[in-house]
Amino acid sequence: MASPLEQFTIKPIIPEIGFTNASAFMLLTTGIVFCGFMYASRKRALVPGRAQSVVEMFYGFIFRLLKDVAGEDAVVFFPLIFSLFMYILTANYLGMLPGAFTITSHAIVTFTLACFIIGTVIIYGLWKHGAQFLNLFVPSGLPKILVPFMALIELVSFLSRPVSLCIRLFANMVAGHVALKIFAGFILSLWAAGGVATVLAPFPILLIIAVTALELLVCGLQAFVFTVLSCIYLKDALHPSH
Amino acid sequence: MMDEPQNNKEHDRLNRKIVGLEEKISHALNKKHHLQDQTSTKKNTLAMTRFGKAIRLPAEFSSGILVGFALGWIIDKIFDISPWGIIVFVVIGFCAGISNLLKATGQIKRISDKNQKTIAKSEEKMEE
Numbered sequence: 150m151a152s153p154l155e156q157f158t159i160k161p162i163i164p165e166i167g168f169t170n171a172s173a174f175m176l177l178t179t180g181i182v183f184c185g186f187m188y189a190s191r192k193r194a195l196v197p198g199r200a201q202s203v204v205e206m207f208y209g210f211i212f213r214l215l216k217d218v219a220g221e222d223a224v225v226f227f228p229l230i231f232s233l234f235m236y237i238l239t240a241n242y243l244g245m246l247p248g249a250f251t252i253t254s255h256a257i258v259t260f261t262l263a264c265f266i267i268g269t270v271i272i273y274g275l276w277k278h279g280a281q282f283l284n285l286f287v288p289s290g291l292p293k294i295l296v297p298f299m300a301l302i303e304l305v306s307f308l309s310r311p312v313s314l315c316i317r318l319f320a321n322m323v324a325g326h327v328a329l330k331i332f333a334g335f336i337l338s339l340w341a342a343g344g345v346a347t348v349l350a351p352f353p354i355l356l357i358i359a360v361t362a363l364e365l366l367v368c369g370l371q372a373f374v375f376t377v378l379s380c381i382y383l384k385d386a387l388h389p390s391h
Numbered sequence: 392m393m394d395e396p397q398n399n400k401e402h403d404r405l406n407r408k409i410v411g412l413e414e415k416i417s418h419a420l421n422k423k424h425h426l427q428d429q430t431s432t433k434k435n436t437l438a439m440t441r442f443g444k445a446i447r448l449p450a451e452f453s454s455g456i457l458v459g460f461a462l463g464w465i466i467d468k469i470f471d472i473s474p475w476g477i478i479v480f481v482v483i484g485f486c487a488g489i490s491n492l493l494k495a496t497g498q499i500k501r502i503s504d505k506n507q508k509t510i511a512k513s514e515e516k517m518e519e
Contacts, residue, residue, distance in 0.1 A: 305459055305480075305487035306494075313454030313491065321446060367446070374447060 153330040157254050157323070171258070174250045178240045182232075207235065211376065218380035219387060226383055229269065233262065234376040237318070241368035244322065245361075253371075254322040256315055263314035266379045274386035285389045314378060318371050325364040332356045444496070451491040459484015 159169045189200035197205055211231050215223055237253060244251025252258050274282040286303040287296055335353040339346045463480030467473040 302483055302486045302490055305462065305483055306455060306490050308462070309451075309454040309458040309484070309487055309491060312458050313450040316454055316457075317446065317450035320450070366442075370442065370446065378447075 153327045153334070156326060156330060157251070159255075170250045171252055171255065174240070174243065174252050175258075178236060178243055178252065181243070182235045182239050207231075214376065215380050218377060219384040223380070223383055223387055226269070229265075230376060230379060230383075233266070233379060234372055237262070237375055238369065238372035241322065241372055242365075244326070245364060245368060251322055251326060253318055254326060256319045259318040260311065260315040262318075262375075263311035266314070266382060267311040270382050270386040274389055277386070278389050282386075282389045285385055310378075310382060314375060318375055321367055321371050325360070325367055328360050329357060329364065332360060448492060448495060451495045452488040455486075455488025455491050456481060456484045459487060 159171050161167070161169050162173055186204055189204040192198065192201065194201060208231070211234050212224075212227060215227055215230050219226070240251070240253045243249055244253065274285075286300045286307065288299055288303065291299055332353050335356075336350055339350040339353070459480045459482070460477060462484070463477035466476035466480065470476070
């Protein structure tokens with residue numbers, strides 16, 4: 150029986166240019182989001198049809214989220230946040246299809262996305278507020294003697310943000326997919342064991358159904374959590390006072 | 392000549408209709424915004440309370456220690472003081488992880504919100 154981690158192996162498709170199954174699924178994800186939105190908004194109807202209202206729902210949802218969490222002036226970042234949300238959401242759900250490759254199950258992919266957000270926060274914060282942005286590392290109302298120590302802790306805490314964004318998404322995706330694979334493996338083991346165990350063989354399917362339902366929830370929720378936290382971090386870039 | 396008063400009447404009638412419709416639309420929009428505000432805040436808090444926190448908090452804490460470890464390792468390599476960099480920075484990373492947790496659960500935010508409120512109040516007084 151294959152290892153539960155085998156589903157995450159990267160296989161080259163066109164080795165000459167380093168095109169792998171991960172790159173293929175990234176392209177596919179982008180393609181699905183792009184084509185879906187082009188198709189849904191092709192009529193630009195005042196009264197939206199079914200496809201268009203789904204797309205408008207996503208748009209409105211993220212727009213309100215960004216405005217609620219990061220404030221009115223964060224709307225300039227809407228294209229970034231919205232693309233990020235749609236990309237992660239589509240990638241997660243695409244990974245749920247049997248046989249599909251889950252690109253968000255690779256730490257380097259989620260780390261790149263997280264660095265994108267933190268990079269935006271740092272560059273925009275420094276550009277907009279200059280040295281005042283560094284107030285982020287000095288909590289207000291501290292005794293002076295504690296400031297260097299707290300600044301160090303806050304610096305590590307700030308650096309841990311992209312890591313926590315990265316770990317959260319990738320660990321959840323890996324855990325869910327591995328759990329599915331292991332429960333599926335139970336069927337084969339029980340079947341091969343013979344005797345009473347053979348009768349029990351179909352039952353792990355119930356578990357698989359339950360875990361699949363949970364995974365479908367986690368896929369959406371992870372994309373949502375990633376987006377909410379990005380919005381919270383962007384708020385720091387806009388209003389760095391602690 | 393007979394047409395004009397009739398036209399005017401028709402015009403007035405239509406105008407009144409338009410004004411009435413506009414009122415209806417703005418009324419409906421207000422209602423919708425009100426509903427949306429309520430549902431959106433409810434949804435956000437729901438998502439962030441139980442399951443949201445359960446998948447958010449472990450990563451917040453462990454990432455602090457991981458970053459501390461990585462920083463300590465780099466400092467060890469640069470200054471060649473192994474293992475002191477890792478020892479010190481894992482402890483600092485632990486503190487950062489706890490501070491992350493407190494921020495994520497809103498314990499620190501409450502304090503800083505209070506501070507911000509007092510700051511805002513004093514600023515208002517200054518303006519007056």
